[in-house]
Amino acid sequence: MTLSEEDYIKAIYHLGKGENSMVSTNEVAEQMRTKPSSVTDMIKKLSEKGVANYRKYKGVCLTEHGQKLALTLVRKHRLWEVFLVDKLNFAWDEVHEVAEQLEHIKSEKLTDRLDKLLGYPEVDPHGDPIPSKTGEFKKAVKKLLNEVPVGASGTCVGVKDSSAPFLKFLDKNKIALGDAITVLEKEEFDGSLHIEVKGKSIHISNQIAANLYLKITE
Amino acid sequence: MTLSEEDYIKAIYHLGKGENSMVSTNEVAEQMRTKPSSVTDMIKKLSEKGVANYRKYKGVCLTEHGQKLALTLVRKHRLWEVFLVDKLNFAWDEVHEVAEQLEHIKSEKLTDRLDKLLGYPEVDPHGDPIPSKTGEFKKAVKKLLNEVPVGASGTCVGVKDSSAPFLKFLDKNKIALGDAITVLEKEEFDGSLHIEVKGKSIHISNQIAANLYLKITE
DNA sequence: ACAAATATTTAGATTTGCCTAAATTTTAAT
């Protein structure tokens, strides 16, 4: 598989956590399933193009210009996700791969018209915010379950820990991605929660709650 | 510029004129703005993959499988063109380049859902037919002006001869792409036409008419 | 602070698509 400059920019952006922190060669390599030496090569090129700042052995971050490019990619990716769900009735959990391809289409007009068609959405189907044309973010509607206030409801849209044991736990407790969840009560002393899922009330530890993402709906 | 296998398949398909005739290395090279030797290389690879039939010095055509791939590409290209015009209000003459990118997106589900969203259109904005999922074509609604029956109307959607002199001629006669045209009268002896364009009645030779495409509307 | 472990870069090879130039085959003209 041959990776594009845009793929590298995206990886650096995401690893930089929105705040444009320095990311290491190995981090990028692992994220992109490639070798560190390949990353070094490409990063040098991005650096020469004025897209990234690279310092040997120190890591890499995006330049202002690089960040603009990254934001544009994120914007396109998330707009396409909304399109797939809202207009083509894809399920929210099957859009990523296709959006991954669509985000590389080069046409500013296309992106802007798509934005308009969709009614200028502020978040994607996973609850992640969509940057505006000028790069501004609205706040996310996605929160870790343990940060959701009592009484609030949402849809389970992702996990932070995707290890087998955790997923197994979810399964055993009949919590699935896509489920509607309401926070009923929060224990003071240990942060554990009573939540309602599929009409059933269950009790989960803070540990668990800290690894489940909710897209808040009310 | 680095061309994909799909680009080659498309070129071979289009040069083969729908009927899957043998096309020459040089034809493909010219169409793709690349060198004959590059074409030879790629054609060999396509042949090994079972997508094309290649005989040294004789030319190339698509296998059954290759034709399926080509049809899928044409289908995707034209569906995206309809999308851009109908849903995103692009002008019909500015969609080609973007559709050229979109046609490479790999997702059968996406294509089928798009088809549905658009109401299963049978022709694209240029009047060219859209293959169905199973590869069937409806007949084109695009005709050369000299083949259009007297009384019929349409929109000028393209030229066969795109040389500067011809385009200059069109300009001088105030015929532009996108214009509505009605055929008023046809001369028996030389095939020349009286047509109405923008409220004006003008007279054009068969020669000219044989190089103007109309998308028939009534 | 030092050695061992880890991370990163460099060197050199590989693959792929493309190119130029030379060799070969086919086509066309007399």
Next chain:
DNA sequence: ATTAAAATTTAGGCAAATCTAAATATTTGT
């Protein structure tokens, strides 16, 4: 039918992205 012209393929190289293995730098644990 023969030869000149045109088309096509082959040979050899280049550039880009990647990989492996070796070299170098940084970090960590004691």
